[in-house]
Amino acid sequence: MRKLPFIAAMLGMCMTPLLAHAQDAAADLPIDKANTAWVLVSSALVMLMTPGLAFFYAGMVRRKNVVSTLFKNFAALAVVGVLWTVVGYSLSFAPGSGFVGDWKTHFMLNNIAVDKGFTLNGSTYTIPELLYVLFQMMFAIITPALIIGSLVERINFKAWLIIMAMWSLLVYAPVAHWVWGEGGWIVTQGGLDFAGGLVVHVCSGVSALVAALIFGRRVTANEPARPNDVSMVLLGAALLWFGWFGFNAGSALAADGLAVQAFATTFMAAATAFLGWMFYDWIVAGKPSAVGSAVGLVAGLVVITPAAGYVTIPVAMLMGLIGGVVCNFASRVVKKATRLDDALDVFGCHGVGGICGAILTGLFASKSVNPAIPNQGFLIDHTTELLSTNLIATACTIAYAALMTFVLIKFVGFFIKLRVSEEEESAGLDDSQHGEFARYREQASH
DSSP states (O other), X not given: XXXXXXXXXXXXXXXXXXXXXXXXXXXOOOOOHHHHHXXXXXXXXHHHHHHHHHHHHHTTSOGGGHHHHHHHHHHHHHHHHHHIIIIIHXXXXXXXXXXXXXXXTTGGGTTOOSSSOEEETTEEESSOHHHHHHHHHHHHHHHHHHHGGGTTTTBOHHHHHHHHHHHIIIIIHHHHHHHTSTTOHHHHTXXXXXXXXXXXXXXXXXXXXXXXXXXXXXXXXXXXXXXXXXXXXXXXXXXXXXXXXXXXXXXXXXXXXXXXXXXXXXXXXXXXXXXXHHHXXXXXXXXXXXXXXXXXXXXXXXXXXXXXXXXXXXXXXXXXXXXXXXXXXXXXXXHXXXXXXXXXXXXXXXXXXXXXHHHHHHHHOOTTTXXXXXXXOHHHHOOOHHHHHHHHHHHHHXXXXXXXXXXXXXXXXXXXXXXXXXXXXXXXXXXXXXXXXXXXXXXXXX
């Protein structure tokens, strides 16, 4: 009975008008219907990327781990979506320190306007803030899902759920605040990240590297492994490419010329990265690889993400080409020169690609594309402000993501088994963890 007042208080809090009109000293900003429609569509496109990523990854693993890989990615939609609503958005975007937002301001989406625009870091936007919450939610969901590519075929599902939940709040939310949140230290210093090169890709790529080091190699790591379904890989890549238009062009937060520019740079960077990766494979291995080229186009999308709304189309093509070649080279070096078992090349694609993109943004960002940027790239006006800020931001993101991921995984490992047993791994996680198979008839025939 003593718990009843507490329960009643919690219920009362949850039943309050959580979507109350924000009390803003500024004049009410009207809603632009075209901008709202575009960002609604973009939010749906970005959500589609997580299932696309699930297919992309699931096509690469052994057939006995397809369901496990799909399930871990789909789980991000539910787990991170709920956490984002409860406190993640507030930690990321509410006013606070330069490091992280105030968890109380938008707890359970309190004080979020639905009938007027909003301001963020001195800029005004003519879409409802609730829509911005949903748009950013999709970014928060896919980021930890990217990490799973380095841990497939050996991670305990229960451990992954806990790691994913803690990582989204302790790693993703602070870095998102640094780059985009109200008063974040990177945005106030003039650093540029249009759609998540640092927040999404450097964070996830570096964290994947650390996680792979902690988890160690798979029992089957030395066995030859080919993708179980190349068509699934290409389907996943197509969904990612399609959804990325919402990821990058949607980050303009308006149906305007900047969105069109970001759309164009996104496509062209992916196309040239596809070609760069394909021809590199052709030269080194003697044959062009469909799966490799699909990974290459994703690398191009990663590289252009921080720069999509800041660079010209020719520069985007150059960035994509650089990304395709550099990420291919990095993935090969990681595999050959180390014993690291980053199963699906998450670090080589997202970590290296995100770092390249952040640096190249510091070289090529131009006011001719986006007059609102505070500083241009070094190769545009030969000033070092933007390049130095982006270099510092990149280094700090790498250090923070690596340290926090290490501490977080080690902490979880004290309470729960991180890896499945060798017997479970050999049997496949589909059966040992979930009791399900991607194709029952074929499984029964073996």
